[in-house]
Amino acid sequence: MTSRGGTIVQKYGGTSVGSAERIRRVAARIARNLDSRRGLVVVVSAMGDTTDDLIELAYQVCDEPSDREMDVLVSTGEIISSSLLAMALRHLDVPAISLSGPQAGIRTDTRHSKARITAVEPERVLRELTRGDVVVVAGFQGVNPEMDITTIGRGGSDTTAVALAAALRAERCEIYTDVDGVYTTDPRIEPRARKLTDITYEEMLEMASHGARVMHPRAVELGEVYGIPILVASSFREVPGTLIHGGSTVEPVNKVRGIAHDFDIAKVTVRGVPDRPGIAARIFEPLAEAAVTVDTIVQNASVDGIADLTFTVSRGELPRALRLVEPLARELGGAGIVTNDRLGKVSIVGTGMQNTPGYASRMFRTLYDAGINIELITTSEIRITCIIAEDRVKDAVRALHEAFHLETSGPDSELEAAQTRRARAERAPD
């Protein structure tokens, strides 16, 4: 067996390893599909609610736990699940060994609770792979130059898996989760949503950043940088998932690949601000310093040197944003602030849309026909987003899914569509 080349990195999320019973099921699946000619690295999250329980314990002990100690505390969750999965594999006569993030060579910077991976030193992993062991790695954690344990923040275990795959030059990274792939849109909103066979990194990033929470964008970006194909599939059922990769997609006919949506949008319009250099900076710098995540920014055409500046934030961040922007608006002599916190957004995503005319107009026409008013429009190279009323988001998703014929994938799609229907029928509710 060579430990390079053919290596596969798999990741199982918190729901997938949420109980002793589920850990045994994951082990059985690994044993069943094991290819002894390939190295296998399995990254695991903490079991179900373990992380929340540990955090609660910390807050029972003090009001403001230090980030360093919090990392020491919560990182035990992934260590526990990694050792249990290794035990379960050995019980099935699959040689296996668990490694903590530090042991697996995940080096990070010093920012506790949101560390960035600075390097992966996979010597220990390679040694265990060469011995023929399945290497079970505790996700979400690494070690900083002080040799203290760190956690790597949101999307942690996905990022661990892709980073390890990159360092091992693995053939593929497989993310097993409680959804069975990337759908054209959320099947809970549009029952005719179809699972995609594949999608490009960029499309996935746009889907992920605009409300499709299958994978954290950070892990997708890392996969793109290192060219690691990522398979997203169900950890509960053995059905084909969705492959995220860099090449052109298998389905070239329909350039819209999916509909993303988000119910949680608040809009702030600063009216009548002078249209001169530096005004936008003065408004957005304090927001950035306060770590308010601003999503869409639109400035309308200036009339007589006066413009309206509009941006969106999540609903929870609206009060904080207003506290920062209101004094500035007064200072700038604007005509006041208008807000709307009952908004959502809907996006169509697909490589090459911008080079092909007609997608934007078809999107706007579809929303108009459904009687949905568009509050704001923004676009990227592979995405068109409309901000609309929150209570019309579902209607918009359904109308657009139909308008762009996403329930079928074109000429070759019949077999795939049948498979998708079957998969959906079997899908475990979550």
Add this chain to the structure above:
Amino acid sequence: MTSRGGTIVQKYGGTSVGSAERIRRVAARIARNLDSRRGLVVVVSAMGDTTDDLIELAYQVCDEPSDREMDVLVSTGEIISSSLLAMALRHLDVPAISLSGPQAGIRTDTRHSKARITAVEPERVLRELTRGDVVVVAGFQGVNPEMDITTIGRGGSDTTAVALAAALRAERCEIYTDVDGVYTTDPRIEPRARKLTDITYEEMLEMASHGARVMHPRAVELGEVYGIPILVASSFREVPGTLIHGGSTVEPVNKVRGIAHDFDIAKVTVRGVPDRPGIAARIFEPLAEAAVTVDTIVQNASVDGIADLTFTVSRGELPRALRLVEPLARELGGAGIVTNDRLGKVSIVGTGMQNTPGYASRMFRTLYDAGINIELITTSEIRITCIIAEDRVKDAVRALHEAFHLETSGPDSELEAAQTRRARAERAPD
């Protein structure tokens, strides 16, 4: 502050850190008594039932968890409590940092689940002490030459504490536990039992090995080798404990320091074996190989080249011992095996007893006067042990406690005895 010399190492057991509330109480106590001129290292066990819960989880996943993975799993328990205590201390403005066993430089051999400490490399601990931090160390664990985590078996956290104290040349090691010191005998049996102000390592070892489960003998031995004074005291109440040390005791008058006892003794007598070289070895070698712990061994005087060989084991090990010894007894042509599994033992312990006549005879006379038959007698330099019927152990403890006047410590004892009575009255039930 110098980090050497004045350093104190404290250890808090699982009951002492059994909940968030108790961890906060331990932190408050540390904060209250903190002497900023001294370095302080605090070793913690896992919270209450954590270790048992983790072990149960392992057995839900597989029948025979590997020792290595079990060590990875259970060592998270101490890491959790160490981070929580560090958080609680910082909350009280006491600078504190948690370190895992590996970070604290506890090096061990490779025997998972029962590793021995091979070295302590305290550089990281010293660095944090120099910074003025209270260093909270996860007990019961270390790291082997493979850089894998190990656990150091029974008496683990006590042993971690004493080993760290030795490496740091600490002034003292303080073991805080759910008893408030070493008593002349078990106060649940003899209400007049008196807490000892101090006791020598050797006396403590005899007490510990013969049923007084205050501290694991292994940690006491380590303290003796490195000359670390060990204070055993209550983690719940701030009352004086018992100091274990190497010098002569403060109380030279009464050479019997305490009465140890054990309810769990089974006796095996192999009757009529030939009294010739090699017979004892043939009987005990298979027991040692099967890891049956043999306690007392007595061979009576030979009559016509035939002797009776008697040994004791714990009740639970009797069936295994018999399976091993019965075929041998037949082979040796003995007159059969007699067993008694309703036995216990009682010991008097005190330095210098053997050099002073009369202790043994007073013990035997006391038991005779109480109508208690002696089945076996064994002695060490500082101990005399009688094996007696299990249901007479309590009577024997009380009679001996009185016969050797252990309720008083001699001329200087009045103040101390009053203090002990008060302490006992306040003692939290456990």
